[in-house]
Amino acid sequence: ATIRRTEPTAGSGDSARRFGTQRVLVEPDAASGVAVMKFKNPPVNSLSLELLTEFIISLEKLENDKTFRGVILTSDCPRVFSAGLDLTEMCGKNPAHYAEYWKAVQELWLRLYLSNLVLIAAINGACPAGGCLISLTCDYRILADNPKYLIGLNETLLGIVAPFWFKDTLVNTIGHRASEQALQLGLLFLPAEALQVGLVDQVVPEDQVLSTALSVMARWMAIPDHARQLTKNMMRKTTVDRLVKQRDADIQNFVSFISRDSIQKSLQMYLEKLKQKKG
Numbered sequence: 001a002t003i004r005r006t007e008p009t010a011g012s013g014d015s016a017r018r019f020g021t022q023r024v025l026v027e028p029d030a031a032s033g034v035a036v037m038k039f040k041n042p043p044v045n046s047l048s049l050e051l052l053t054e055f056i057i058s059l060e061k062l063e064n065d066k067t068f069r070g071v072i073l074t075s076d077c078p079r080v081f082s083a084g085l086d087l088t089e090m091c092g093k094n095p096a097h098y099a100e101y102w103k104a105v106q107e108l109w110l111r112l113y114l115s116n117l118v119l120i121a122a123i124n125g126a127c128p129a130g131g132c133l134i135s136l137t138c139d140y141r142i143l144a145d146n147p148k149y150l151i152g153l154n155e156t157l158l159g160i161v162a163p164f165w166f167k168d169t170l171v172n173t174i175g176h177r178a179s180e181q182a183l184q185l186g187l188l189f190l191p192a193e194a195l196q197v198g199l200v201d202q203v204v205p206e207d208q209v210l211s212t213a214l215s216v217m218a219r220w221m222a223i224p225d226h227a228r229q230l231t232k233n234m235m236r237k238t239t240v241d242r243l244v245k246q247r248d249a250d251i252q253n254f255v256s257f258i259s260r261d262s263i264q265k266s267l268q269m270y271l272e273k274l275k276q277k278k279g
């Protein structure tokens with residue numbers, strides 16, 4: 001994916017030029033050093049290989065541009081933050097594709113979890129599974145107060161299992177016992193429940209999600225960068241190293257697990273059910 005510079009939209013106010021890719025819009029505000037990164041992969045921001053790749057490219061661009069110290073992650077698709085990993089990437093494909101896809105999923109998590117940027121998730125829609133994982137890699141999570149916007153690692157409901165580094169990220173956020181129950185039951189939390197269990201840090205009216213994220217960002221950016229970054233690294237490095245030291249094994253484990261007939265069948269059935277729902 002190439003990074004395309006697009007002209008500022010009419011009425012975009014500041015002279016900041018937007019850049020990004022087809023599926024990841026980046027709205028930089030150089031004055032504040034904050035960029036808003038919007039997923040745009042309609043209808044549900046499923047994390048396809050293309051979206052993952054473009055996401056990594058855009059994140060790297062922002063990390064390499066010293067103008068930016070904070071990024072707000074949000075969705076350009078109505079009602080959905082991200083529907084999680086793209087199920088079509090995990091069904092009916094071949095082992096080589098599964099390996100390539102999983103490597104990209106690992107890469108995104110590794111880059112986000114240890115990012116030197118301040119990352120804030122402005123969750124303006126449903127946030128299941130891989131979408132929830134992205135929000136968990138952020139430093140702070142704000143969820144719109146809409147009972148339709150459920151959030152959680154619901155993998156067991158599909159007959160699959162969240163890998164250990166998904167689990168570790170959840171445990172680091174809501175604790176071991178809450179994670180044990182949430183992962184086994186594939187819990188999808190309502191906003192008030194997510195706040196109560198600590199899965200999100202704030203629940204605000206839908207039209208205040210972005211403005212709240214901007215004010216929280218200002219608070220985090222007031223901290224001397226290097227001290228904050230060293231502290232974040234201190235908190236997260238052990239978790240990241242657990243994957244780094246066994247990335248290939250993790251890929252092989254994913255490929256063999258997802259290739260099982262029983263797993264393929266449950267994913268197909270789940271996809272069918274999603275399609276019927278519209279019926």
Ligand SMILES: CCCCCCCCC/C=C/C(=O)SCCNC(=O)CCNC(=O)[C@H](O)C(C)(C)COP(=O)(O)OP(=O)(O)OC[C@H]1O[C@@H](n2cnc3c(N)ncnc32)[C@H](O)[C@@H]1OP(=O)(O)O
Nearest residue numbers: 046083084085086087126128129130161163254257274275
């Ligand atoms: C042990 C170690 C080994 C590792 C073991 C394996 C690794 C496990 C880690 C997996 C992590 C994951 O993220 S697995 C993904 C889990 N994701 C989910 O369960 C969410 C599924 N989606 C939903 O619940 C809903 O779509 C929701 C997001 C709420 C939006 O609802 P809406 O009514 O607005 O939209 P829908 O009508 O449902 O969906 C619109 C269209 O998008 C499609 N769609 C929806 N979600 C999709 C998805 N994730 N991937 C692809 N396509 C999706 C639908 O089929 C529809 O297709 P058309 O009908 O053609 O338009």
